Amino acid sequence: MTTPSGYMNMAVPIMIIWLLIILSLCSEAIPEYRYHVCPNTTTFTPNSTYQSNLNQLLSSLTSNFTRDTGFYNISVGQDPGTVVYGLFLCRGDVTITVCQECLTTEAKDLVEEYCPTEKVAVIWYDHCMVRYSNESFFGRMDREPTVILVNTRETADPFQFDQLVQVIVSMNDTVRRAMDASTVKLLTVP
Ligand SMILES: *[C@@H]1O[C@H](CO)[C@@H](O)[C@H](O)[C@H]1NC(C)=O
Ligand SMILES: *[C@@H]1O[C@H](CO)[C@@H](O)[C@H](O)[C@H]1NC(C)=O
Ligand SMILES: *[C@@H]1O[C@H](CO)[C@@H](O)[C@H](O)[C@H]1NC(C)=O
Ligand SMILES: *[C@@H]1O[C@H](CO)[C@@H](O)[C@H](O)[C@H]1NC(C)=O
Ligand SMILES: *[C@@H]1O[C@H](CO)[C@@H](O)[C@H](O)[C@H]1NC(C)=O
Ligand SMILES: *[C@@H]1O[C@H](CO)[C@@H](O)[C@H](O)[C@H]1NC(C)=O
Numbered sequence: 001m002t003t004p005s006g007y008m009n010m011a012v013p014i015m016i017i018w019l020l021i022i023l024s025l026c027s028e029a030i031p032e033y034r035y036h037v038c039p040n041t042t043t044f045t046p047n048s049t050y051q052s053n054l055n056q057l058l059s060s061l062t063s064n065f066t067r068d069t070g071f072y073n074i075s076v077g078q079d080p081g082t083v084v085y086g087l088f089l090c091r092g093d094v095t096i097t098v099c100q101e102c103l104t105t106e107a108k109d110l111v112e113e114y115c116p117t118e119k120v121a122v123i124w125y126d127h128c129m130v131r132y133s134n135e136s137f138f139g140r141m142d143r144e145p146t147v148i149l150v151n152t153r154e155t156a157d158p159f160q161f162d163q164l165v166q167v168i169v170s171m172n173d174t175v176r177r178a179m180d181a182s183t184v185k186l187l188t189v190p
Contacts, residue, residue: 031102031125036114037145038121042134046117050134053077053084057132058107061088062100070099073138084119086132094127102128
């Protein structure tokens, strides 16, 4: 073989290595599971109306991720006892693509892995959360379930970090922003 083709033979592996590096950089967007809560005291019968309403709810949520607020709530079903209320919230700094990917993964993991027969559930990923229940919780403040997750990594600039935490997590600010649903995405700590 001549030199150009030998050159080509080198170029292909190098391109593949580059692709792998780029893919590994992009893999930051892969939805990361954090925590879920779904008490096994409230379960539904497999193949019941509740289950089909829940499936419809999850597909409605995942197909409505384009809402520019990154938040969406919906209820499915009419008959008492089979209505499902649900919502999702994406982190304010994620793109629509990441939001959709997160919601799709979450919805799938919820029904297949974490909470296959539970009526009431909440699941947190790094980039989004999904919550549903057989009782309406819209527009209501709930203190439970609460989960505290600790990030053990160090911040590059502790002083600036503390300042930001004070600004963003100050209760006054949170309340003000929460009252305006259109800014709900701003609640995220950077
Ligand atoms: C519910 O969860 C508890 C604690 O994990 C377990 O002990 C119990 O057997 C579970 N009940 C059912 C009906 O799966
Ligand atoms: C629910 O429906 C699926 C598919 O229609 C079926 O394979 C499964 O056996 C059913 N499960 C129950 C508990 O009826
Ligand atoms: C998105 O939300 C709208 C309005 O609530 C609903 O009518 C629609 O069915 C949802 N999208 C899908 C594809 O389910
Ligand atoms: C929701 O489910 C729980 C447990 O199955 C039940 O006790 C409660 O009455 C249900 N709520 C509604 C509004 O149907
Ligand atoms: C979403 O929640 C609000 C209350 O916060 C409620 O007024 C509205 O009807 C809910 N939307 C749907 C589609 O259920
Ligand atoms: C929060 O709001 C209260 C009442 O409006 C006010 O008295 C207080 O000074 C505020 N605190 C901060 C840190 O802004």
